Amino acid sequence: MKGPGYLAVAIQPGSSTDEAAFHHWYNTEHGPLRLRLPFILTGDRYKAADDQTPSWSAVYNVSDLAWIEKRIYSRLREERSQQEKKVMSTFDSLDRKIYSIISTEGDFEGPAPLQLAASIRVKEADADDFNKWYEEEHTPMISKIPGWLRTRRFKMEVGGLMGMPPQGEVEYLAVHDFEAKNGLNGPEHEAARNTPWRKSIIEKVVWQQRRTWSHHLTFDALEEPPSSVITTDGAELRFQLEGNPSDPVIVCINSILTNLHIWDDVAKALTTGVNGQTYRVLRYNSRGYSQQAERSNPARFDLLADDLEYLLQRVGLDKVHAVMGVSMGGVTAINFAIRHPEMLEKFIACDCNIASSPANNTAWGERIELAKSKGMGALADVTMKRWFTEPNHESENAKKVLAMVEQASLDGFAENTGALCNYNLKDRVPSIKTPGLLIAGDGDGKLPEAMQKFGIESASFKSIPEAGHLPMLENHDAFMDAVASFL
Structure with a gap:
């Protein structure tokens, strides 16, 4: 699919559907999420005006249908929020169809107070003959009806509950826009x-x-705080993108309980240049540092890796030079190389492991209880x-991390x-297969030894002396030397 198009979704709530929850979800989450995507130009909800079912519809104008087949759109369905899953489970039916545009007659840009939608199947x-009649006679005559605003014609590209027409047939949709008072x-x-x-x-x-629909609501794009992206399930990813737009991009992912500022010195070094090369740096707060929405899904590393994929798509980056993370961010970097190898050239994973352990699970439970x-x-x-490491407990960077952890969300x-x-x-x-660098502070317990046994043939290992779990903060120079030699 490619070119401008039209997405139409018809929904029939079920007997157990909470009407207030249905409208709240659709008006404040489902529709606005789609309007945030640059290729979704407009979105509107309509209510049946003809006593037929389904009783509700939503329609979206799409700048290029090619986007509908990409992950930035499909993940909206793959990563539904908890609220969306709950509401949708009560529907009697959901009918989703995609159309490519054939023609437009009229200058009106909508939304129309009333729509007459006519779906017709003919043999190929x-x-x-059908299209010639519609364009040369029918649309001109429809345009003479009092209150007419516009007629758009479409060809079905993706079928709904009925599926695509049988082989040898084609389905068309005509959407006639009218004023509320019309002829x-x-x-x-009749003529x-x-x-x-x-x-x-x-x-x-x-x-x-033939269906008749009255306009109910126009969606607004879901608002996002400045320099933030809200994921499809409501988690906030606050980010900072700096450096020359023409430079290779390096992504930096923080550990649990910290934020993007653990990379301040690293970002400065990369943007000003290492080994004669300057880089553009994208760093962000992983989900959970700030309070997540109640509808957000439980954090898992596949979801964390896909958060980065979504962030890159939202800021317009198809591929980056390297993804670098520490601790939880290190696991995310490794998993990103597994799930999205086409989106990075290299990865750097610092002070992390490739599997959880019963001992660690117990420790995390104790830490949660301590915080509570x-x-x-x-x-x-x-x-x-x-x-x-103990010699650095009173360092400025230790105090910096102390403040970050104090400000982190307990629930997150x-x-x-x-x-x-x-x-x-x-x-x-x-x-x-992506080239990788594994880094560990030599004072970070058993991790240096464990990381050398990961079994990633495309990755090498480097130990950072006089450093613990966050080597970029304890021995910045040695850390940057290791990174620079790999990049």
Whole structure:
């Protein structure tokens, strides 16, 4: 599919559908999420005005149907929010169809107070005659009906519940826009329906359906805070993109409980140049650092990797030079190389593991209880001391991380531990072909030894002396030397 088009969705709520929840979800989440995508030009909801079912519809004008087949759109259905799953499970029916545009008559740009939608199937052998009649006689006569605003004609590209027409047939849709007060079913309309040419064409029609819809609501794009992207399920990814737009891009992903500012010095070094090359840097707060929406899905590493995919698509980056992450961000970088190898040239994973363990799961549970009972400040203190080597406990960077952890969302932290307690990439890492660099601070417990046994043939390992869990903060120069030699 390609070129301008039209997406039409008809819904019949079920007997158990909560009407208020249905409208709240559609008006504040489902429709606005789609309007945030650059290729969805307009979106409107309509209510049946003809006593037929389905009783509700939503229609979207699309700039190029090629986008509908890409992940930036399909993930809207693949990663439905908890609220969406709950509401949609109560529907009697949902009928989704996609059309390419054939022609437009009239200057009106909508939304129309009332729409008359006529779907017609004819045999392919009769399509030319049908289209000639519609363009040369029927639309001009429809345009004479009082209150007429515009007529658009479309050809079906993706069928709904009825599927695509049988082989040898084609389905067309005509959408006639009218004022609320109009002359439908009046003399001009009757004249359009009673010509000899029309009668000869109707004899060739295989199937037809006519629906009348009254306008209910126009969607607005879901608002996002400045320099933030809201994922399809409501998680906020605050980001910072800096550097020369023509430079290769490096993505930096933070650990649990920290934010994008753990990369401040790294970003400065990369944007000003290493080994004679300057880079553009995209860094962001992984989901969970700030409070997530109630409708957000549980954090898992596949979802975290797909968050990065969505962020890159939203900022217009098809492929980046490297993805670099630490701790939880390191696992995300590895999983991104597994799930989206076409979107990166290299990856760097720091101080992480490729599978959770029972001991770690117990530790995360204890940390959650500590935060709940004594507050994030108590968690921040023990976390900083665990992540930094003892000589650096009073360093400025340690104080910086201490403040980050104190400001992190407790609920978001608890959600993210769900990812860290439930993952195993051991069977998947052998598939990685992307060149990688594994880095660990030599003071980060058993991780340096464990990371050398990951089994990623395309990756090398580098230990950073005098550093713990966040080597970019404890031994910045050695860390950047390792990164620069790999990039």
